[in-house]
Amino acid sequence: MSSRRTAAIAAALAASSLIAGGIGGAATASAQTDQLSTDGSGRVIAVEPTTPVAAPQGASTAGAAQSHTARLARQFGLPVGELVLSEVRQLPGGSIAKLQQRIGGVPVFGAQIVQDLDGSGALLAAVGKTSQRSEGGFPADSTAAKAKAGKAAVDAVAKKDSTAKALRADAAENYWYDASLGTDGTSATAVPAYFVPVHGADPEDKWTVVVRAETNQVLTVWGEARHATNRVVCDAKRKIVDLDTATLADIRCGTGQAFGVSRAEGQAAAATADVNKVYDYFGSAQSFYSTYTGYDLTANIGANYNDGRGKALRGTVRMCEISTGNDGLRHTQCPWANAFWDGEQMAFGEGVTTLDITGHELTHGVTQHVNGLKGGYAQAINEGMSDVFGKFIAIKANDPNATGANRWLLGVGSSIGQVRDMKNPANSGEGPGPDRVNGKYWVGPDGDEHINAxxxxxxxxxxxxxxxFNGQTVRGLGENKSIALWWKVENLLRSSATFKDLGNALNTACTTNARTGVAGTTTADCTQVANAVKATQLLQNA
Structure with missing residues (x-):
């Protein structure tokens, strides 16, 4: 079963009863021996039952998940709101089921519990975090309040990035926002908020601004652009795109779009090397995800521009650009030394077309659809997950830029050179990064996300x-077990995950993969994973 729900699953989800608020943190007697992990404030962030908790005989995956919800509500604590079963997804060895905390029917951003279930629906583990209290309410006149929030959001982005042009706010969405869900510190309070998308003239200028609903106070701002079978590749032919005025439509690839199709699925090679490279790289990424995770990349993150090409992995190559720099002057880059995922498709400057960079950018699309990591430390984890899968895609395709001394370097062979050294982050081409939480070069939650990656x-x-490393000796698991581990982690993380959440997810994923025999994982392997987590200090409070 794919991540897209079948009719039966959708019906089961729709019929799921709510687990009401007012449930405290005390566990039932049957759950008192479960292993619990907590954050710096004592909130439960992971539960591992001593033995798998059986589901009702014959229950569907959704039904099994629903049967565990009351138990988890007591263990994680649910003083306010309710838990709603929002998604189930099949994985090797079993499935995951996501519970979303809602208050008055409105979701609490980042407040999720992810169940890890075996093939029978038995609960193997759960990870997540819930908000413990709330205050305030949404204004009765939502139209006026959202208009004010939109103006505040645009002003906040203009203050954050003085080079952004033609800023505009799109329709706001209602969420409850608890800033502490994205940290390991003191528990805070969920407040009603509008999440306002803001776009600029440059297709890369995309932000989300969180504005408190009653007061119009800007709570936080984060960027959304990510710096990408049915394949469609277009050649910009070094056309200069004015990124001060361009929109997403100005870089779209497809018949009748800004850039015409140079090579589509099944067609012979084009005359331009970059077109053929990206076409091949899209194919390698599709094959990797299908073979090692069962995830259909094209079906889940492909774009359909209604041009007769259907849903496809799309990329525009050899783009050049002109834009206003920090000095206030207009600068042209041709070739353009960049590549990014814009939420729909890929865009590449000339020569910025290695397999690992392409896999990195496409994985941003996967993360966008699987767990939605965004804001604070989650931004850096998002970047890191793209590094992980981008490099695995290249390694498993036997890419020459991922062998020998280049095995853990990202971007070798591109026009911009290596951008990340995963073995020794201090040597990364984009600038030094930390090799452990709270170590040298570590930055806070609002720092450049590429650093902590x-x-x-x-x-x-x-x-x-x-x-x-760092007092720990780790025996490597090899590629296949590691890929299976990281794919489980990708599915366990919640949208505002912290590095401590990542450490817990790695340990939990290994334990449950060992229990279900995924990729031949053993309990001895999990000792090695725990050593790696300890070496990189992932379980420290950041």
Whole structure:
């Protein structure tokens, strides 16, 4: 079963009863021996039953997940709101089921509990975090309040990025927002908020601004652009795109779009090397996800522009650009030294077309659809997950830029050179990054997300290949077990995950993969994963 719900699952989800608020943190007697992990404030963030908790005989996956919900509500604590079963997804060895905390029918951003179930629906583990209290309410006149929030959001982005042009706010969405869900510190309070998308003239200028609903106070701002079978590749032919005024439509690839099709699925090679490389790289990424995770990349993240090409992995190559720099002057880049996932498709400058970079950007699309990591430390984990899978895609395709000394370097062979050294993050081409939480080069939750991504790359290197680091000796699990581990982690993380959540997810994923025999994972392997987690200090409070 794919991540898209079948009619039966959708019906089961729709019929799911709510687990009401007012449930405290005390566990039932049957759950008192479960292993619990907590954050810095004592909130439960992971539960591992001593033995799998059976589901009712013959229950569907959704029904099994629903049967565990009351137990988990007591263990994680649910003083306010309710838990609603929002998604189920089949994985090797079983499935995951996501519970979303809602208050008055409105979701609490990042407040999720993810159940890890075996093939019978038995509960193997659960990870997540819930908000413990709330205050305030949404204004009665939502139209006026959202208009004010939109103006506040645009003003906040203009203050954050003075080079952004033609800013506009799109329709706001209602959420409850608890800032502490994205940290490991003191529990805070969920408040009613509008999540306002803001776009600029440059297709890369995309932000989400969180505005408190009653007061119009801007609570936080984060960027959304990510710096990508049915394949469609277009050649911009070095056309200069004015990123001060361009929209997403100005870089779209397809018949009748901004850039015409140079090579589509099943067609012969084009005359332009970049077109053929990206076409091949899209195919390698599709094959990797299908073979090692069962995830259909094209079906889940492909774009359909209604041009007769259907849903496809799309990329525009050899783009050039002109834009206003921080000095206030207009600058042209041709070739343009960049590549990014814009939420719909890929865009590449000339020569910025290695397999691992392409896999990295496409994985941003996967993360967008699987767990929605965004804001604070979750931004850095998002970058790190793209590094992990981008590199695995290249390694499993026997890419020459992912062998020997280049095995853990991201971007070798591109026009911009290596951008990340996953084995030794301090040597990363984009600038030094940390190799452990709270270590040298570590930055706070509002720092450049590419910096702390170094920790994710380091723990991936240790788990896959092994090494002695920071007082821990790790025996590598090899590629296949590591890929299975990281795919489970991708599915366990919630949208505002912290690095401590990542450490817990790695340990939990290994334990449950060992229980269900995924990729031949053993309990001895999980000792090595735990050593890698300890070496990179992932369980420290950041």
């Amino acid at each position: 170094g920790v994710v790359g380091k723990v991936d290197y240790l788990i896959t290949d092994g090494d002695t």
